[in-house]
Amino acid sequence: GENVEQHPSTLSVQEGDSAVIKCTYSDSASNYFPWYKQELGKRPQLIIDIRSNVGEKKDQRIAVTLNKTAKHFSLHITETQPEDSAVYFCAASILDTGNQFYFGTGTSLTVIP
Amino acid sequence: DTEVTQTPKHLVMGMTNKKSLKCEQHMGHRAMYWYKQKAKKPPELMFVYSYEKLSINESVPSRFSPECPNSSLLNLHLHALQPEDSALYLCASSQVYRDSFNQPQHFGDGTRLSIL
Numbered sequence: 001g002e003n004v005e006q007h008p009s010t011l012s013v014q015e016g017d018s019a020v021i022k023c024t025y026s027d028s029a030s031n032y033f034p035w036y037k038q039e040l041g042k043r044p045q046l047i048i049d050i051r052s053n054v055g056e057k058k059d060q061r062i063a064v065t066l067n068k069t070a071k072h073f074s075l076h077i078t079e080t081q082p083e084d085s086a087v088y089f090c091a092a093s094i095l096d097t098g099n100q101f102y103f104g105t106g107t108s109l110t111v112i113p
Numbered sequence: 114d115t116e117v118t119q120t121p122k123h124l125v126m127g128m129t130n131k132k133s134l135k136c137e138q139h140m141g142h143r144a145m146y147w148y149k150q151k152a153k154k155p156p157e158l159m160f161v162y163s164y165e166k167l168s169i170n171e172s173v174p175s176r177f178s179p180e181c182p183n184s185s186l187l188n189l190h191l192h193a194l195q196p197e198d199s200a201l202y203l204c205a206s207s208q209v210y211r212d213s214f215n216q217p218q219h220f221g222d223g224t225r226l227s228i229l
Binding site: 042106 | 144146153154155156158161163168169203207209213214215216217218219220221222223
């Protein structure tokens with residue numbers, strides 16, 4: 001099955017700086033890659049996603065890039081704010097696996113004011 | 114404005130009790146999921162229902178029993194749980210488009226379960 005690795009496990013940045021979280025996947029058939037933000041005690045919330053037919057997607061301060069050849073994708077957050085502090089999970093999904101999503105191990109992001 | 118509603122929000126039960134977790138969505142999604150999540154760990158898939166049929170069972174112990182009465186409802190029946198089953202139980206749903214990409218999952222707020 002698919003294996004998703006995520007790095008780093010923890011990340012601290014100063015407010016206003018950028019943060020980058022990277023994930024790699026093992027199955028070249030994976031074609032959909034969502035990113036979730038989970039604040040303490042709350043549900044995971046989809047913040048951005050990318051499909052394998054595009055290389056980059058941006059939504060205001062958040063962007064995701066995908067390199068299919070290298071089988072990795074990254075989350076980029078610019079101009080970080082304290083409210084960006086949360087645990088971020090990447091995931092990969094293959095159409096023909098019964099709608100199964102494979103999650104990375106998570107990155108705990110702290111934005112220092 | 115959670116689109117996936119889970120009840121109860123908190124549940125404390127003894128190891129001999131029987132209880133049920135409930136999940137409801139009205140977005141017309143045809144895939145529904147149960148996940149177990151421990152603190153600061155990723156959600157761990159338990160079950161997937163696709164078009165009201167169980168499509169994935171990730172070797173979950175039989176003390177957890179899922180049920181999908183209709184396309185909007187998903188239940189998780191609990192019996193004789195162990196202390197290590199204490200966790201946040203998340204329900205999610207997603208649309209299913211065959212011959213296309215998988216669609217994003219929408220999570221509920223979860224049920225925080227404590228086993229005494």
